[in-house]
Amino acid sequence: MKTPYYDYLSYALTYFYYRSLDGEKMEDIKVFHNEKVEEIRKTTVAGEVYQAIKRINRDNSQSAEMIVCTGYQEAMEIV
Known part of the structure; x- marks a missing residue:
């Protein structure tokens, strides 16, 4: 099983898209530090x-x- 990780820009753009739908102000994002x-x-x-x-x-x-090898425990807890 291979799960692609998208580049961080994809996640940030998704975040900005939903903020714009809510009419919220855009803000700077620190890579891997923005909670949302x-x-x-x-x-x-x-x-x-x-x-x-x-x-x-x-x-x-x-x-x-199924045996899943990953270091991303937070994502696996959701699954």
Whole structure:
């Protein structure tokens, strides 16, 4: 299973998009230090991992064991 990590700009642009929808003011972002951008990054990675796992055993018709090797524990806790 391979889960691509997007560049940080993708997460920041998503954050700016949703801020603009809410009519909120734009602000500077410190890489890996903005709490809301980190939440977007964590949930995006968790979603990608979940989709990869579901592709292995789509209909749960057979027993399957998944072994995921990652250092990103926060994303795995969501999955």
